[in-house]
Structure formats: C-alpha cells, structure tokens
Amino acid sequence: MKAETKYKGSLKLAAIGDALGWMTEFEKSISSLKKKFGTDYINSFHDWEKNVGGRFYGYVDKLNSGSYSDDTQLLLSVARSINKDGFVDQQYFAKKELPDWLLYSRGAGRTIKNAARKIERKSAKWNNNFFTFKAGKTTIDYRESGANGAAMRILPIALANFGEEDKIKEEIFCNSIITHGHPRAILGAMLYGYSIDTMLRFNPENFDFKNFLTELGKDIHQKFSIDFLDNPKLKSWETEWNKNAKEPFRILFKSIIDETQEYLRTTYKLLTNNSSDFDALSKLGCYKNETKGSGTSTVIAGIYLACKYSREPLKGIEQAVNSIGTDTDSIAAFAGGLIGALHGQSIIPSKWKNVQDLDYIDAISIRLLEISESRADFNKIINKKSTKSISEIENDNFKINERVFLETLGDGIIEAIDRQKTLTKGKYNLILDVQFDNGQFCRFAKLLSIEKENKSELFTESLEKEVNLWNGLNLDYDSKERIEKFMESLNETDKKEFKEIIKLIEKRVQR
Template sequence: MSENRLKRTTASALWSAYGDVMGFPTELASDRIVQQRIGHPKISRPEPWKRQIGGRFGAMIQLPAGAYSDDTQLRLSTGRAITGQGYFDVEAFAKIELPVWQCYALGAGRGSKAAAGALCNRSSSWFGNFFPNYENGGGNGAAMRVQPHVWAAADLRNKDSYLPDVIRNAVCTHGHMRGVAGAVVHAVSLAYTLDSGKVPGPEHWLELANDIRNIPKLIALDSELSTFWLPVWEQKSERSLSAAVDEVAQEWTRSVAVASDLLATMSQSDCAIIYTQLITLENGLSKEERGSGLKCALFANVAAFLGRLYGSQEIIETVTNLLDSDTDTIATMAGALIGAANPEARFIGTIQDQDYIVTEATRLYDVSQGKPAPTFNYPDTLYWQAPRAAIDMLSRDEKGLTLAGLGRIKPVGDVFYGLQKSNAWCWFKLEFGQSVLVRYRSNAKLNSPTLSSDSGRMDTPDLFQHEQRVSKEPSPNINTRPPQPLAPSPSADNPKPLDAEIEMENHRQFVSEAVPAIVEPALVSSIDLDALTNDAIKGFDPQVIGNHLLMLAEQPNAISLSIAYTSIVIKARSARLRHKKPQQ
C-alpha cells in the first residue's frame, strides 16, 4: 500500500500540473485568441506560445512548452508551507508565499491577487485578511491549490486530519462559502480517490453536501478562526455562517442532481457531449459562474469520472478545449483525481519543472508516512516583512540575486520589456528547482559578476524558441531605451494579429544572451508624461487613468510625477467640459 500511495501521489501531482499546462493557453480565450497563441484552434499537447503579461503596459512574453499558471504555482506554495512534520505553516503561506507570488504570478484571478496584495500589510493576518469584497470571493483560487494537504495526510479516511488545514488555506484569500466549500469538496474527493484508487461517482457526490455542512463545526474547533475570523465575517456578510453554508450545500445538491441525470443515459461516445452539456446547463460558460469554486469542483469530478471511459488524455483535451470555460483550473483539479486513480496513465508532452514537482510530491508522501522529510527554510515571520510593491521582490547583495522570502535565484532566459519602461520580466530559476517569470525594476542594480544567462537551466525542452531574435550586436545607444508609444492590450473582442504581436514584441524586447538588465543595468529614460496624458485624454477612461497613476506611484519621484499628470488631465477635462457646455 505504501509504494502504491507514493505512485498515486506523484501521478496526482504530475497530472494536476499537466491539466494546468494544457488549459493555460485556452483559459477564457476565444477561438481566434487560441489560434494566435498556439497556431491552431485546438490544443493536444504542451507547446510554446506567447502571451501578454502585465496588462496593457506589460510585455508580450514567450512561454515555453509546459509552462504552468497560478494554479500550479500556488499548489507548490502550499506544499512548501507544509513542514516535514506535517504542520501547515499558514503564517508562512499567507505572509511570505502569497505576497511574493505577486511578482511571478501567471494567469492569476483578481480575487487571489487582491488577497495577496492585502497580506503585504503588516496589520493583515491570515485570519483577518478582510480586504474590500473579501466576503464575496467565491472563486476557485482556493480549491485549485489544496491538494498538498491531502497528499501529506497521514490518514485519508479521517477528514478531520486534513480539512482544518484546507479551510485555513482557503480563508486566507476567499471569504464566500462557495470558495471554501469548493476547496473542501475537492479535498475530500481527492482523499477518497487516493485511498480507494477510484474516482468518486454520482453516488458519492451527494454525500459531499454533508462535508460542506460540516464547515461551521470545523471552524468552531479552530481557536483563531472562531475567535477572530468568524465574528468579523458574520458582521461583514450580514448573515450567520451556518445559513451561508446551508445555502451552498443546497446549491451543490441541485448541481449534482443535474450531473447525475445527464450521466444516467450516457454511453462512451457521449463523454465529450455530456461534459459540454453539463458546463452549459450549470452556467460554466458565463462570466458569473465559470470561476465558481463550487462549480469547478463538480466539473472536475465529472471530468475525472468520464475519463474512466473516455481516457485520461482525451478528457483533459476535452476540458481544455471547451472555450469560455475556466479550462486550466477545471483541468488541474480533474488531473489531480485522474493521476490518483490511474498512476500508470501517461500524458503527451512535457511539464515545466517536472523534476521539482515530483521531488515535492515525494516529500509530501514521506510526510504522510511519518518518514524524515525536510522543511522549507522561511525567514521568521515575526521580523520579516514583504516589500509593499511586488516589483521590489527581487534584490541583490554581494552574493548574487535573491527572491524575497524564497532564497537565491539565477536568470535563465532573455529579458522582456513592457510599455511601462521601468518594468522588465525575465525567467529565473530558484535554487530549489522552480522556474519563475519575475517582474522587476529594469533599472535596478542587479548586476553580479557571478551571473550569466547560462548560469542555470530549466528542465523543459523547447524553451525560448523565438520566431525572430534581435541581433546580438549591441546598438550604439545600448544604455538608453527610447520612449515607446502606448498601445491597447489585446482583448477577446479586439485581438492583435499574430504577426503584429511578434512585431510589437521585437520592438519592445531588448535581447542579449548576457541578460542586459541583470548583467549591465540600463539607464532607463524618464517617464514620458506626454505619451501618458495623450492616452488619458483621448477618452478619459477611468481604468486607463487609474493604471497610469498606479504606474507613476512605482517611480522614484512618484509624487511630483502624479501631481503633474493629474494637473494636465484635469485641465484637459475641464476645458473639454467648458467647450461642450451650451451657451446661455
């Protein structure tokens, strides 16, 4: 049984990452966007692709085949926060892992990012992270990352041995019971699969409503949650916890009934059709419901159940090619179940950091068996404080580069610049084996004689196969980057043609094998207020103006720049309003 559980644990970890890898390029994308990203309308294996990172002022980044998103990133963060003795260090997770994650997050949801940002405040605790709209956060950002609690559980049949940690993990970022219940449902489903070797079917799904209704009891037994979190939550939610949980349990029961009815007359050839019908009936293609933690837990269970007939690889492809659904999260949660049930199943292609994922899964297995296992060496949260700005997480000392809270780091790829000229992105590798695309200040003094672009390598093939490269010969003005025009970022309604994306990337990207912003920092020209204000006064879009102000706030002379910017915009707005006012 021991060896069998090890295989199931490592397979669960790999298949969950694989689902994330496959669903990342198609997440919330139209068929046109998918065509631009990967060159064809459907994904069947991991492959290199491009994505705009950092919003409208970000950069077009080349992602390697096997690149994973925030789902796997936060799953690895959760795993690191579980000690060699099986204790979940929620303080380290909330005050170190989540704040630092902001500088390398890929594809993250707004709720998780808002929660991580709020946790940078010294006054915010894991059980008191009541940022604006926290109590309405019912997304799947918690459910997608809780698998390590199950992998490390000593007794899979004793739900009380892992569910308290699942709930602690979830409430760090999600305050709506849909988000917490989704994490609980997925954890119990995974524990059942890991223990029995079978994916739970419709006859088990209804029983999960009892686990949802048990959430208040588990919270009451947790002194920090019951004393500090619960009273504030009920005050802000204007309802009792038991009423909120019961409502979610009833929603789960109704959704399970819909899924069960669809599966009742299913044949093997209907698997893909049944899955699509369920997602459609349960509003999994709508903006309001597709990110629900509760719904995604059900969709993952159904997908993994269908995989018994349809095939593991086939069902992952079905999930990740159902556009307008939350492809990567459903696939990553289904993958965790598929791997645990079918450890001998093989997927097509590769996964970034596959060796590290296996090593960490093996460590968590050792924890579950009471074997000696290492503990990640975090700084003391009593004294350590995350930088307030995510862009300042990367620093340098006489020994080299450090990623705040996580340790030494080395560049392993080219540098990418965005339209916001103070920002740069580069692939780095942490000393324990994880690859991260870090956003940092392009004019930061990060040069070190010990570093070069080949000082570390990712274990993923096909990395950084640029379609075009800038010449290695430096231009005469290598230390100065000229001002660049602001352009709207791609959207589902107005995507850029692929050729235009490549052209824009080559225009913005300054490439050299020595990683110039690390080895020889550029002297970036000052902020171009003319370009910013011209963009702002075109339509006085509040979102554009807000993004500009946030960008200016990150500059060394933030106050003077912000005053100048707002003065120009307000003067232009006032003049336009006077011009439009009818003459009396």
C-alpha cells in the same frame, strides 16, 4: 497500485492540466485557437505569448512549452507550507509564501492577487484578512469572493493527510479563508480535498462513477460540517465575517452545501444519460460569466470529466482544455488531479513530460507521501544572506549567471535577462528568468525608468519615434512588438526605407 505512483500522478497531471488549459483559457473561439496555435484541438504543449501588465506599461510574456500558471505556483506554495505532521503553517503561507508569490505570479486572477497584497498589511493575519477591492466601478468584498483560487491550491493538503477526513476538511478551510471569504470558494476547496482523498482509495479496474459520486454526496451536511468554527482561532473570524452581513456565515454555508448537493445529483444524471460535455458544463454553470470561475462549479466540472473519462483518462483532461469559454486551466487541473489519483503517473504520455519543473513536482510528491506516512524529516529554507535578494528589484543591476535568493524558494541563478520598452515613453520592463536550486523556475518583472537606469542606448530616440508611429496606425500590441523588433534588425539605410513605407501606409489609413 503503489501510493507513490498515485501521488506523483495526481500532482503531475494537475500541473499538466493547468499548463495545457492556460493556453486556451482566454481564447474566444475555435477559430482564434487555430489562428494562434495552428490547431483547433489542444492536446500538446506549444510555445506561446501573453500580454501582461496592461497596454501602456505591459510586456510580452514569452511562455515556453509546458509553462504552468498561478494554479500550480500556489499549489507548490501550499506544499512548502505543510509541516511534517501534516498541519499547514497558515501564517507562513499567508505572510511569506503569498507576498513572495506576487513577485513571480503568472496568470493570476484579481481576487487572489488582491488577497496577497492585503495580507502584507502588518495588522493582517491568516485568520483576519478581510478586505475590499475595486473591479471597474464595483467594490467587491472579501465575503463575496467565491471563485476557485482556494480550491486550485489545496491538493497537497489532501495528499499529505490521506485518510484523515476531518483534518483535511479543517486545514483546507483555514487555508481557504486567507484569500476567499464566500462559502462557494471554501466549500469548493473542501469538496475537492474530499474527492481526492476518496479517489485515492479506488483503482482503475474497480472504479464506478456511481459509487464515487454516492460517496461524495452521502451525509453531505455532516461530512462538511463546520463545528470547528467554535475553536478560538476561527471564532473571531466568524464574528468579523458576520458583521454587516446579510445572513450569518453558517446559514449561508448550509445553503451552499444544498446547492452543491444538487450539482452532484445533476452530475450523476448527466453521466447516466451520457450527455455531451458542452451540455454538462453548461448545466454546471461553467459558461456563464457569473459562475464560470465558481469554486463549486469548476471543481464539480473536474469531477464530472474525471468520472466520464475514467476509461480514457487523458481525454478527460483534453476535453477540459478544449472547452473554450470555460475556466479551462482550473477545470483541467482539477480533472488532472483526480485522474492522477486514480490512475497514477504511468498514463502520462511522453509529450506531456516536458511540463515545467517536473523533477521538482516529483520531489514534492514524495515529500507529501512521506508526511502522510509519518516518516517525513525536513526543515524550511534558511535565509542565506551571502547572495543578492530578488525580493525587491529596485535597479537594473543584475547579470546572467548571477546567484540570487528568495526566502521561500532559496538560492537560484539568473538564466536570462530581457528588457522590453513599454508604450509609455521613458519606461521599460526588466524581466529576469531564475532557475532555483530546489527545481522551480520563476520569472520576475519590474517596471523601471530608462533615464534613471541609464539605459537610453538600448532604446534609442529613433526607435521611440517608430513606436509612436505604430500607435498612430492603431495596431495591436503584438504587431507593434514585432515591428519594433524588426526595426532593430535593420541597418540605417533599410530602416529609412522601411520608415518611408510606413509613412505611406499611415497616409492611406488617414484618408
């Protein structure tokens, strides 16, 4: 099988797994899934909606069929940060890609978003982004950040450096510590990179999960040794990490290697015994709140599904997507990346080919292959000052078909503009859909003042009163949004009649 089909298959199926899994990520049960999508098993894309930005200042993100989340967004950001020699420009990723990504991020977790905000500090560099953040009443330290936000983005590093295990390991480590400080996040990313590198060597007809898992677990401490921490660029990071830590980083890292080896042994047994997917993912910690987003647990869950369904690969992704209660998008993306690295892109069905930005993902795949074969020749985007920057949206002065610019993505065109009033009086969200010339689609949103932007004609006083009325009925956000839009479609006579009906309902509710 040609390397090109494996590279394209790996990146595309990672994005497809992310897009499918994002649809189910926050569903609580099969019944809620059926209510939302009309089916109890997701194996194709649907248009759907997601509330973003909180109850009082948020908006409804109307997601087109095939839309992917932050997993794929950051994967593409890392891909753009890789130089033609295969090394990652970590400072570029940290100081350019991450801050820009915050402007168009979709579905991002709190750790990665806080890391991206903190790296904007002038004093912060890629190798010293230590920070804390609040989660409710709890303060979380960077050193405790062990989720999969690093692992989900490093696939391009493995593809760009196929066959160079030590380079893959160190480059992934360096990229991971920009946002995550706990060994579970870092080792999970390193394990996934090594798994991809290993899977690329197999073909479907000779794949055997026993050989694959044995290769992953063999000499695991040597395989994931971190002697490169003695390099000056990382020594200062380790010194800072060890300050006030309960135990030195290297000691903790070794214990997480042991923990990971046990997970791999468990996976081997689960596959040998043909355990159910629910039992397997439960044993890997994918349903527990404390471990469901763990960098190691979710990566190994992806490994498990790729191995179990190596003969029916699409089902491996579908099972991840439909494992309600787990981190479905990340696990499906991990499984997809591995399955694509084994089977290539020929297995992708037509119903999955409308995943967002397919042509751009194709182009990135080719670029990564060229890097791995030492024949890449490209330059980073140069700022074109002739077009309006979209990096700082201060006013509602954009138009459809207007050309805009973002440093990391280049030129683009505004394809659609939406304005959604918030439940908080006097505010609205300006939402801009931009198709960039490089092939990536992004949605930008900015909270603005109705009065300052002189947009009161779009949000009339009568409509505001109607929204306040819905608040009194304790309706959920989706219901209020639908009623508000329905009211806009009515003429004044019908609007008055509908308002009287709502008042009658309100009286009954208050009895």
